Amino acid sequence: MRITTWTEYSLIISIHLAKRGRRGVSPVAARELAEVERLPADYVEQILLRLRRAGIVESVRGAKGGYFLAREPGQITIRDVMAASEHQTFEMNCDAHPIDADRCSPGSACAIRPVWQGLQRRIDDFLGSVTLTELLRDEPGPELVPLSSSPASS
Amino acid sequence: MRITTWTEYSLIISIHLAKRGRRGVSPVAARELAEVERLPADYVEQILLRLRRAGIVESVRGAKGGYFLAREPGQITIRDVMAASEHQTFEMNCDAHPIDADRCSPGSACAIRPVWQGLQRRIDDFLGSVTLTELLRDEPGPELVPLSSSPASS
DNA sequence: GAGAATTCCGACCAGCCTGGTCGGGGAGCG
DNA sequence: CGCTCCCCGACCAGGCTGGTCGGAATTCTC
Numbered sequence: 307m308r309i310t311t312w313t314e315y316s317l318i319i320s321i322h323l324a325k326r327g328r329r330g331v332s333p334v335a336a337r338e339l340a341e342v343e344r345l346p347a348d349y350v351e352q353i354l355l356r357l358r359r360a361g362i363v364e365s366v367r368g369a370k371g372g373y374f375l376a377r378e379p380g381q382i383t384i385r386d387v388m389a390a391s392e393h394q395t396f397e398m399n400c401d402a403h404p405i406d407a408d409r410c411s412p413g414s415a416c417a418i419r420p421v422w423q424g425l426q427r428r429i430d431d432f433l434g435s436v437t438l439t440e441l442l443r444d445e446p447g448p449e450l451v452p453l454s455s456s457p458a459s460s
Numbered sequence: 461m462r463i464t465t466w467t468e469y470s471l472i473i474s475i476h477l478a479k480r481g482r483r484g485v486s487p488v489a490a491r492e493l494a495e496v497e498r499l500p501a502d503y504v505e506q507i508l509l510r511l512r513r514a515g516i517v518e519s520v521r522g523a524k525g526g527y528f529l530a531r532e533p534g535q536i537t538i539r540d541v542m543a544a545s546e547h548q549t550f551e552m553n554c555d556a557h558p559i560d561a562d563r564c565s566p567g568s569a570c571a572i573r574p575v576w577q578g579l580q581r582r583i584d585d586f587l588g589s590v591t592l593t594e595l596l597r598d599e600p601g602p603e604l605v606p607l608s609s610s611p612a613s614s
Numbered sequence: 615g616a617g618a619a620t621t622c623c624g625a626c627c628a629g630c631c632t633g634g635t636c637g638g639g640g641a642g643c644g
Numbered sequence: 645c646g647c648t649c650c651c652c653g654a655c656c657a658g659g660c661t662g663g664t665c666g667g668a669a670t671t672c673t674c
Contacts, residue, residue: 307461307583308551309576311662314559317572335620344560349663355622368671369619384575397462405468406498417598418471421538421590422463428586429461429579436575444571465633489649503634509651522642523648 309388315353316391317384318343321445323363324379324438333365333372353391360390379438385430387438395433396426463542469507470545471538472497475599477517478533478592487519487526507545514544533592539584541592549587550580 322339336354340347354373357363364376375382388395400419404410410419476493490508494501508527511517518530529536542549554573558564564573 307463307546307549308556309461309553310660311553311557311559314553314572317575321571337620346663348665351621352623352663358621365621366671367621367669370672371620371670373621392461395461399463399465399468402462403465405465415598417475417595418468420598421471421587421595424590425583425586428582432579432582433575436578441571441575444569444574464631491649500634502636505650506634506652512650519650520642521640521650524643525641525649527650 312391313388323375328375333374335372384436385433396429466545467542477529482529487528489526538590539587550583
């Protein structure tokens with residue numbers, strides 16, 4: 307059981323966007339975001355697409371366009387981000403990959419299903435309890451991640 | 461994030477073995493187990509191999525050989541079974557699939573890592589709290605799963 | 615209006631993992 | 645000694661992950 311890069315990158319992108327403000331500020335272009343975070347540009351674009359479709363991010367088209375967070379960081383949970391990038395948080399294989407019709411049908415007495423249901427609840431509860439605001443605290447401030455022009459010794 | 465058949469089958473197999481006694485009773489052959497549970501025989505054999513190496517199951521070689529549970533059902537948790545069949549319960553991608561050296565190295569300030577660590581703990585705690593005994597309760601009794609000789613109308 | 619910047623979106627692709635299968639070796643019972 | 649059954653590594657097809665590509669649509673700037 308593991309987390310894919312879809313979710314991992316989605317979080318990085320969301321945090322990045324959260325560090326900029328929202329709405330008022332000029333939106334961030336996908337390419338620029340990818341460059342700063344050192345992630346594959348085309349891939350970032352795909353991910354932003356999913357985030358937008360899930361309503362986590364909003365976009366401005368055309369030149370000078372880009373993306374910004376659709377809601378307050380405190381209103382976006384890890385669960386939201388993960389559900390947007392992957393299709394769900396925890397996939398119940400009873401539904402998605404049933405091994406046997408009469409074993410996995412909702413009516414049959416399967417001793418294992420309650421375990422996965424319980425696990426799913428724990429996972430969703432936990433991921434749903436952490437918002438982007440919490441993550442922002444542990445991030446190095448924006449001054450440590452120079453955008454483009456900094457008086458470095460280059 | 462999902463559970464693979466390795467774990468799912470491992471659980472089915474473990475429950476099956478738990479329903480028979482241990483030690484005293486004659487061991488169950490892999491082929492027979494597979495037939496009763498309607499699982500691919502060769503695959504079941506592979507899984508039993510992993511379970512044995514993890515010390516969850518013991519084997520008797522030669523004719524009339526087979527497998528039985530190595531410990532009391534109450535001493536075997538879902539976490540044990542899952543760790544045996546997959547290599548772990550929840551794979552921390554910071555370690556297994558780091559996306560970036562200075563982002564994911566244990567020293568660097570990564571805001572995301574604590575989330576995965578927290579998630580891992582929840583998962584392990586929960587899976588470690590459920591034993592085979594709990595699962596046995598919800599199973600149909602052995603009389604509903606005839607072994608080989610039943611007065612059927614065949 | 616031309617051109618540039620940028621989002622939108624589906625199609626494509628290589629490599630890895632999952633879910634098995636196969637074939638042959640021992641080991642022990644009868 | 646022959647049959648049953650565990651042991652074990654190798655193999656393999658299909659699907660998913662992690663990206664890439666190419667082009668259309670939209671908007672800003674000049």
